[in-house]
Amino acid sequence: MEGLGIVNYWIVVALMMTGLYVVMTANNFVKKIIGLNIFQSSVFILYISIAKVSGGTAPILTSEAEIYSNPLPHVLILTAIVVGVATTALGLALIVRIRSAFGTVDDHEVQDVARD
Amino acid sequence: MKHHLILQVVAKALIPFILLFALYVQFHGDYGPGGGFQAGVIFGAAFILYGIVFGKDVAMKVVPPSLVYTTASLGVLLYTGVGVAGMLLGGEFLNYSVLSKDAVAGQHLGILLIEFGVGITVASVMIALFLSYANYRVTEPGEGE
Amino acid sequence: MIAIEFLVNFTLLGFLLATALVISRTNRLFQSVMLFGIYSLLTAALFVVLDAVDVAFTEAAVGTCISTILMLSALSLTGSRREVAMHRKSPALALGVSIALGAALAVGIMDMPEFADPNAPANLHVAPYYLTESVSEIDIPNVVTSVLASYRGYDTLGEVVVIFTAGIGVIALLAGRTGKRDED
Secondary structure, three states: OHHHOOHHHHHHHHHHHHHHHHHHHOOEHHHHHHHHHHHHHHHHHHHHHHHOOOOOEOOEOOOOOOOEOOHHHHHHHHHHHHHHHHHHHHHHHHHHHHHHHHOOOEHHHHHHHHHO | OOOOHHHHHHHHHHHHHHHHHHHHHHHOOOOOOOOHHHHHHHHHHHHHHHHHHHOHHHHHHHOOHHHHHHHHHHHHHHHHHHHHHHHHOOOOOOOHHHHOOOHHHHHHHHHHHHHHHHHHHHHHHHHHHHHHHHHOOOOOOOOOO | OHHHHHHHHHHHHHHHHHHHHHHHHOOEHHHHHHHHHHHHHHHHHHHHHOOOHHHHHHHHHHHHHHHHHHHHHHHHHHOOOOEOOOOOOOHHHHHHHHHHHHHHHHHHHOOOOOOOOOOOHHHHOOHHHHHHHHHHHOOOOEHHHHHHHHHOHHHHHHHHHHHHHHHHHHHHHHHHHHHHHHHO
16 A cells, blocks of 8 residues: 555646636636636645555544544645535626626626626 | 425424424534534525425514524624633633633533534524525516616 | 344445536536435435434434525525526536546545554544543543533534624625614
8 A cells, every 4th residue: 555655646636627617618617616626626726635654544533542643634625625615606696796787607707798 | 385284284293393402413413423504504595495395575574683683692702702801811812721710620611602502693694694595586687776 | 133233334335425516517407405405314324323322313303404595595595496507608617627636635535444443543632532531530420421411522612603704794795784684
């Protein structure tokens, strides 16, 4: 298992690239939010991968286990997930208001309407 | 969703158990996985399921938006209140050890209270988010502005 | 035993990557949202394998349930369930920026300690203190709860206030419009 090295981190990088690519190429704002969420969850996976200790168990103290994974990144990410959904909701609410104001949720079309 | 009889019956049967599970997660968070954040989301999800299956008007009779706004603020107030209580009893802000004669018992009490505050706020905000989206009526540009 | 754990880890990571790539390729919004729900569920499963049960619980409840519902509501409100074209003028530029980001991160990743290394700096700083001392100081078996609520109470207070503020923001953006239509 030592030979597996840092594959987790490589996947995190790939997911982050995918998320950024979706944010940049998608024209629809909802799709952009999905891209942002992929980007965000790649950071979550990075933190949780750092916290893993080989042979450890979940950080809930019992008499049977000796080694536990690092609880600190878990705490940071737990709150980040809930904050993430709250900010996603805020972003989606802005998109809904953009739809009412401009009649579209396509970023090019919004720019065209704003220019006219 | 007026005609989905099976959905309505299944949802009615499931929702009490979801609420019960949320309470279990809330108060068992000290001993197993869980806590205020998860419990709040599960509690909110039960109401969202109710709102989706029975319609937002029925859901708003069960939880009126004004109640949700109040409880969302109460959760944050409970959290900061515990912090201030610690200060008044001679400790630092959010130091739970002074809440009781025994420091460990004080920690238990403080954690229980602030987790409850977190749970109330998260559940209320989730329900409020859903109700806001459900009640919104999209207008075309220039209309009604 | 441990080998199986790592095998599951890599399988889930593979699924995650595949789902993310499909989301980036598809033109259908409804499909993207449902795939994002699957993506969140896979993330939750991955967190269980990586011993983060509390986080997995949160991700399963938030990512697969609330996020998906909110995105579907936004889709129905914006009426954009039809196919959308991804007709960005220069996807090559976007790809280039992504690859530049990936290259920059790759340089940083080279210095990371081995995966699941017990002697990694991140696992030697305050984590041992939390794991050994929380029994006498707080006496709660779930260390995540005791760090979240007690050692890092300030953090959590901040996060709760952020959630509360985001809730107020959404209400301010959306709720004000409901009564207005009935008046005119």
